Amino acid sequence: MKLFTMPALMLARKIHEGSLTAPEVAEAFLGRVKELDPKIGAFLLTDRAWTLEAAERAQRRIDALKAEGKPVPPLAGVPVALKDNLCTRGVATTCASRMLENFTPPYDATAVERLFESLMVPLGKCNMDEFAMGSSTEYSAFGPTRNPWDPSRVPGGSSGGSAAAVAARMAPLALGTDTGGSIRQPASFCGVTGLKPTYGAVSRFGAVAYASSLDQIGPIGRTAADCAALFEVVRGRDERDATSADIDQPACLRDIGAPLDGMKIGVPSQYMGEGIAPAVRQAVEAALSRFRELGCSVTEVSIPALDYALPAYYILSCAEAGSNLSRFDGVRYGYRAQGAGDIDELYLRTRSEGFGAEVKRRILLGTYVLCAGYYDEYYKKALRMRSLVKAGYEKALGSADILMTPTAPIPAFGIGEKVDELSMCMADICTVSVNIAGLPAISFPCGFTDGLPVGLQAIGRPFGEAALLRAAHAYQQITDWHVRVPALSEGGRA
Amino acid sequence: MKYEMVIGLEIHAELNTRTKIFCSCSTQFGAEPNTHVCPICLAMPGTLPVLNRQAVEKCVTAGLALGCDIAPEAHMDRKNYFYPDLPKAYQISQLFRPLCTGGTLEFEYEDESGQARIGRVRINRIHLEEDAGKSIHDLYGASTLLDFNRGGVPLIEIVTEPDIRSPEEAGAFVDRLRSILRYAGVSDCQMQEGSLRADINLSIRPAGSDTLGTRTEMKNLNSIRAIVRAAQAEFLRQTEVLEDGGVIVQETRRWDDAKGRSLRMRTKEEANDYRYFPDPDLLPIRVDGDWLRAIRDALPELPGSKRRRYVADYGLPEYDAGILTSDPAISAFFEDAVACGGDAKAVSNFIMGDMMRIVRERELDFAALPFSPADLATLVNRVAEGVVSISVAKGAVLNQMFEAGERPDAVIERMGLRQVSDEDTLRAIARDVIRDNPGVAQEYRDGKTKVLGFLMGQVMKKSRGKAQPAAASQLLKEELEK
Amino acid sequence: MSVTPEQVKKLAHLARLEIRDDELAAMTRDMEQLVALADRLTALDLSQTPPMDHVLPRANVLRDDAEPVEFPREQALSGAPEAVDGCFTVPRVVE
């Protein structure tokens, strides 16, 4: 088995055993990125010194821990690719925007800090839709990322670079962020596994905010078990994020192999009807019957509020984004337009030249819904709808243990294909409600149509990641969708 | 037509916490530019605010001190506008659910004609927010420099109802408010450092009318004098506009205290749409039960009740009590000196007279004088015991205490300032004075007894103030009448 | 609600974005689509449902007013497009 086709936990085991070293693994993946990424465009930046120094440091620490007979962290020595909206101290963090093209944070995101503490190795910074606003990674200011399964298609977004890197086996693991589906939808398009944790499970400190009440950092990997391991590394209370949860989060990896016997799966009818491509629906239905074989019961549930989740999502996310992105004004860091004669010109030109069209559209919508006279009609109403969506999910998750839906209504679409605003929004139709309710959800591969992966989404109760990971893991024990490798990255099936 | 003015105030007071409201930067005043900043208060990407518990408590303390209701659940909101001194391009403030609402402040003041009056102003709300940075305009011609040391210092904004009817009342309100905030330990209220600033909303209407006219707002007045003058000037300006048949435009104006006039900054049409919404980075604040009780229990005695207590317990005149209680450091010094055995009225006289003058002249702080309240008590007692004369005590001794922090007894001994009541010494001085002023002495003997004062003055002078006055006067008379 | 080009210009100014005249029609159209999406909520009567601004059922997440922490000024200013004498600078602001 080639090194880069191994799951992360297997790499970690080999590093622990001493049959591989962290610097060797890092070199191998850096080499693979160098070879393949010109065709994919998953990375915005790799930094050999940054990666290798971390790998050497990790290896020294692993050796020391072993010598002292102390436990070694489960993913020690394993490389991880980072979405470029996660701040990395001393390493450029651009959010795929001209605005931050030359921005180097003097701090690490808490999640990044925790990677280092667990002796993981940063592999590079991944492409994304600018400021995480998009569903295709076409809105990157530095060019699109291509889907490893079909380079004429998008990898999904906004964490498209992270998902494509994992799919093309250029990285064993990646971190993404998910505001309305930005981990799950690209995981689905790229045939990998992605977890959007419960709101508050992972600190947002150092993740450049898109919509503060919806954003979460989460893992993207080849298997549910790898995602569980990475999730356990980054999660937990952080004093720098007031919205990080102060609870003991249950173990995920330890019990991931427990049988699913008796697990009750609910299938919201709102996400299985009109608008879902027949091939996607068929793949999901086939997956559901495999879950029956695993001892689960499957029943249809109805959550009427889900029909209004998309407008509520756009109102809330754009309102927060408009405000969050106001700090990019050319004064203290980031891009500044040259030659402005006065402050207003400086603002206008900096922001107009620094932001792409999609970012501007969302800022304008966010400005619109918060304007005097519109606040109650839009923003407050969206907050009320959030109550209904959350209550609807709570009710459904009272009778079902987890819910399952397609992750996206369609497989990966062609680059440049979705030109109008609304058809792009539709790519998020099955995922946004989960963020509105703050719930955890996972996407994992459940089939192919025309050579393109299809993803299954499982949604859980607050801090119920363990059940989602267990379900995905059980499914991955009896299926092989997740081990298929896109032809582009040579080697075929692992 | 005769007009009356209607004034409402918005007061911003910086809270005296050690660190900023959302980050761990120091709040200390006067540091080098941008040495009290960090990625959070510079609004670098991905950073998040975490609210300072003591800022919340100080806001609640201010609310309790002003008789406000404390909200069972409060929340921070974002006020969005672009300005270079506002790093996030939104100020985290409170609009929808402020910490404190309601409340009143009563205070005495003298109106324009010097007549004593009672003011009663309702407080609409007190909310918590963050300060902005500082723009420095005048050093470099083409640029504005930005210092964010003050950005993120916690503020409370106190909004009154439009209950004020004169500039004097406005000034007295702010003066009393400042005293209460200092007492409550909430703010240092250093107006010259900008830690207390007032915005004036003022409209006028025909006297006796109960409708409100169009108001203007004047921002960032940073002395009580400026508040009084700005209100006077704005009243005159609006009166002139109406008398010339014009209309008042709702606008924001800037007061230029040096020129004594205000200028338009922007009209309502140019005003921002702040697009307030609840800040999603911060969770609700619930000050209830034990927490509220603890804050209430920690609230110190406020000037109003303290003043009444001074009159009742120490037998001080209202006037003295008012002055001594105007500042917590002064009243603490007073009370400590009395506790150390000083006579209340005598201690009060020392403080209100010479000490306050010297403290003011030398820009000192009653909380950090070079001598202790016990030293003042000793000095007061030495006067009562006849050891030193009152003039020597208030002069040379007090001076040396301020100068070098020397104990009063040590000063008296070292400089030989002990009062002289020894008969032989005083009689000799009296004889010398009579000898040196034969004409005046004769006038006395001729029945012009009021020249005794002049001769006594000479005795005091000759004794360098040390002569015990009663004894000296008695001996002087004896010598004159020989 | 329909969106007019004038409205888009006003919004753009509030957000300090410059929409050139040749971009205005397309941006207005895009905004109209987004507003139409948002408008799906306007027909609903949700007055009986309380607004939920946060899904986390927590309150009083506060920090203590502890010892201040220093941050090096060079780092604070390191990303500044322009700085003079330890200050960030912008074109002269006239009020």
Ligand SMILES: [Mg+2]
């Ligand atoms: Mg304010």
Ligand SMILES: [Zn+2]
């Ligand atoms: Zn700071």
